[in-house]
Amino acid sequence: MSSLLTSSRLTPGEIVKELAFFAVLAVMMSVMILGVETVDRPTGLELALRWDLVLIAICATVVGRLALIVRREHLSRLLQAILIVISALMVFEMFVRFRDLDDRWVSPVTFDMATQSVGRAIFFICLIAVVFAIAYFSASKGRPTGEEDDTKKISAKLQVVYRTNTKKIGMFGIAFFIIFPLIFGENRSAIDLATLVMIYIMLGWGLNIVVGLAGLLDLGYVAFYAVGAYSYALLSQHFGLSFWLCLPMAGLFSASFGIMLGFPVLRLRGDYLAIVTLGFGEIVRVILINWYNLTGGPDGIASIERPSFFGLADFSRRVPEGVTRFSDLFGIEYSSMHRLIFLYYLILILALVTNFVTMRLRKLPIGRAWEALREDEIACRSLGINPTNTKLSAFAIGAMFGGFAGAFFATRQGFISPESFTFLESAVILAIVVMGGMGSQIGVVLAAIVMIGFPEMFRELAEYRMLIFGAGMVAIMLWRPRGLLSFRDPTILLGMSKKEKVAGEKP
């Protein structure tokens, strides 16, 4: 150890100080989460203390930190790998103990597991291998000068590749989503998940108009989603109107709600705007809960009519007299998947329409005015742009797409209640827009897959998926603080090819 330390720039005292600091940090962070647990006893709820977990957490932190110090000082890579493995083992041990409440204070669970079953042992070895690999590859980049440059070069290259091929990537994405049901046609959960992701992509694109383009932070976007869903549900129940008639009407209602929200917040900016929009979202939800006669309150609205095949045919197995069945219309065998696939294509088309309209609007004066408004409102006004109309149009158009998505949501679920329209939904949609990179259309798709798709795919991991999700969010904050795809390209290229333009542009 002493020979290692002589080559380092830190004295042993400094190292101890640093480790002690992180130990204290680990205590502060773990004591409430890991150290105390509520246990249901016959006498009532009691607190149980779990110091073993806290101890392991501290050890894992200290050893992990030591590994980082070794890496920073460019000492032995083997030592670093060993330390990281020890740290990883401890973290794993901590998780296992956290879940198993009984076998406490016995020999380390990880050893038991390795001896108990071969399968678990293999899993465990794989885990170690992965950690080793990560440690090795991250360490191999750790040369004093090269590291920053290398990663920057790679990201710059990726950026150029992405920006010169945006259209191709977009086309590829669309093609993938179109053939998706052909690949997963019989897999009900895959289609369901894809439909859900598509709803959020559409909501993300809709909110992107308000937040990404016009720069108006809207925390109550779910209100428009709710208005769309309820307007379809109510119109269909009370007046028996079909989905195809209600869809534009839902958009219209939502747009007028957007204008209703827009007027009082015209003068607000930034935090204040965010608070008012948040309040608006809650107002709509609270009204939905309390206006029992109209909305059914917390009971929601059930058995909402499913969409027909453009009014030509129905997807149900048994259809009433005089209505064509979808499978008969095409002379194919009946399958309950038809409706799901139809719904999937429906939301795909709706989302693509949203995207197309947004892209077109960006090239029109109104879209340009939104972006200019985001950059500088005073300059906009002095150039003759009417900020009132511009802001209201952004709210209205953004809300309209939220309304379309809401109507689709209602017809897909067949049941809606205020529970589907909580603030959490707004936060998720906003997170999709922000994570994707403000104003980036493809970024929204990626973020929606990451935010909605991944947690659903890893549902078996139960409570751990939220942990992974949190880690993912932290990683994005660290490495892509402006969102996954955070470039904005000029909308008009003026005779230059896109490649030349990207290459010629200063960073």
Place this chain on the structure above:
Amino acid sequence: MAMLKIEGVHTFYGNIEALKGIDMEVNEGEIVTLIGANGAGKTTLLMTCCGAPQVSKGRILFEGTDISRMPTHDICRLGIQQSPEGRRIFPRMSVFENLQMGACTQDPKHFDSDLEMVFDLFPRLKERITQRAGTMSGGEQQMLAIGRALMGRPRLLLLDEPSLGLAPLVVKQIFETIKKINKENKVTVFLVEQNAFHALKLAHRGYVMVNGNITMSGGGAELLANPEVRAAYLEGGH
């Protein structure tokens, strides 16, 4: 008749009276400059002409129309464009898009010729056409701010401290261009400046503002020679 006529204008920020009864005129084809120390109210007067903040007392006439109660975006449609204090270009948009924004009130049929005119005045902008405006140097941003204002085909151009924070050589270049704009493009210029020497040399007429009042006015050369002006704004300068 004066193109821009300011009659007894008072402007308040809350309870603070920033302008205490200003009378001023800008005639067609002129370059008129307004000089004064920090906080004298120069920018306030210029912004008041644009309707933000609005006049509390008095009125402002542009070609005979009272504009003192009009909203900013309507005033600009009458043919008044400004390059505001601190330039206020759109930093994340390209140079070309910035210029497009300047032309947003105009008939698109003028766009190409206007663009050419701006590029003739500021060839640097043409080189930078696809660059993000926020990544350009201060001087280039100032050129862009003026160019953007010109894209709105103004008859009266309001310039707020175009020399702020620029290197002397660039300042000289900008002022030469302002002269050119006035002469060749027949745009009347109302210039607010702290750089009194350059501004007075360029201007046909000048006004001196102290604490929200106009204390002196006269021809540019005349003010430049005035001992009081020299003592207050020019000594130790150039």
